[in-house]
Amino acid sequence: MARISDLLSRGRCFSIEMFPPKTPEAEARLVATLADFARLHPTFVSITYGAGGSTRERTHSLVVQLNESFTAAAMAHLVCAAHSRAELTAILTRYRDAGVENILALRGDPPRESQGRGDSGELAYAIDLVGLARSVGSFCVAVAAHPEGHPESPDLETDRRHLAGKLSVADFAITQFFFRAEDYLSMVEEVRAQGVDKPILPGIMPITNLSSVARMAEMTGTAIPGEVVSRLEAVADDPGSVAKVGVEIACELGQRLLDEGAPGLHIYSMNMSAATLAIYENLGLAGLA
Ligand code: FAD
Numbered sequence: 001m002a003r004i005s006d007l008l009s010r011g012r013c014f015s016i017e018m019f020p021p022k023t024p025e026a027e028a029r030l031v032a033t034l035a036d037f038a039r040l041h042p043t044f045v046s047i048t049y050g051a052g053g054s055t056r057e058r059t060h061s062l063v064v065q066l067n068e069s070f071t072a073a074a075m076a077h078l079v080c081a082a083h084s085r086a087e088l089t090a091i092l093t094r095y096r097d098a099g100v101e102n103i104l105a106l107r108g109d110p111p112r113e114s115q116g117r118g119d120s121g122e123l124a125y126a127i128d129l130v131g132l133a134r135s136v137g138s139f140c141v142a143v144a145a146h147p148e149g150h151p152e153s154p155d156l157e158t159d160r161r162h163l164a165g166k167l168s169v170a171d172f173a174i175t176q177f178f179f180r181a182e183d184y185l186s187m188v189e190e191v192r193a194q195g196v197d198k199p200i201l202p203g204i205m206p207i208t209n210l211s212s213v214a215r216m217a218e219m220t221g222t223a224i225p226g227e228v229v230s231r232l233e234a235v236a237d238d239p240g241s242v243a244k245v246g247v248e249i250a251c252e253l254g255q256r257l258l259d260e261g262a263p264g265l266h267i268y269s270m271n272m273s274a275a276t277l278a279i280y281e282n283l284g285l286a287g288l289a
Contacts, residue, residue, distance in 0.1 A: 013043035013264035020058035036273035079108025096137035151221035177205035206275035207246035
């Protein structure tokens with residue numbers, strides 16, 4: 001397979017996030033989704049990691065399986081939370097030995113039941129996991145960026161400083177989803193002003209259901225602009241129209257970001273292909289990957 005940093009250096013990219021399925025039914029649906037995605041020839045796909053290590057085996061086996069048989073490189077998400085350094089070293093060593101070259105190093109969020117008990121993980125921040133991954137293998141290591149600032153940060157300036165420090169030792173970043181292009185553009189400018197010019201891929205979440213995205217937005221500290229809410233509420237009675245408007249909103253944002261020089265688009269697919277396929281077609285992304 002390929003290191004994503006090498007692919008990014010060749011031009012703009014188009015990538016897709018998925019999560020490991022929990023049930024045999026969800027697994028069958030993912031097989032169909034992957035067949036759709038294979039036709040798009042994405043630059044890479046990334047596979048999430050469950051909080052507290054809940055998908056440890058499933059993330060591993062899906063990443064290894066995709067790296068062996070899919071049309072694009074698969075990147076494994078990995079989180080510090082709830083793991084010891086020895087456990088993380090073992091997970092990274094297993095990836096290295098299986099030929100996996102790309103890791104997204106995250107802090108994760110300590111499971112609610114462990115909060116306050118002090119078992120939120122031996123590594124405190126994502127930057128520590130970047131260092132550990134570098135010591136285990138010659139991985140391409142990505143990190144997360146938060147255009148509106150990470151919700152726990154005391155202020156935006158502090159968060160940008162930590163982001164710039166983390167990105168300076170990583171290969172590239174992928175952002176949390178967001179709906180205002182300005183949040184992404186100012187974040188990029190502020191990180192560049194600190195002398196860090198690694199690629200920052202914007203993460204795009206097509207809205208297919210307003211209440212579920214609103215729940216996620218609340219957890220991640222993402223603002224959903226009033227104009228976006230009004231457009232979706234105007235068609236709220238018809239799920240098909242909500243999905244169509246959600247794609248339109250994602251395309252408008254994606255086009256603006258590409259026009260402003262973003263290094264590509266990373267789509268949060270939620271393991272469903274329809275919205276990702278529509279964005280790919282509407283924006284003519286075939287030339288990107
Ligand atoms: P960090 O970079 O460690 O930052 C966390 C907080 O600590 C921030 O407020 C930051 O400003 C602050 N900070 C950083 N360094 C320091 C320092 N040295 N001193 C003091 N403060 C510091 N979660 C999952 O569980 N599984 C996934 O698969 C997953 N995938 C994701 C993919 C993407 C693209 C994104 C954007 C997020 C993903 N997340 C995932 C969520 C992520 O784990 C949470 O957003 C988490 O709360 C922060 O992770 P981080 O890696 O950005 O943390």
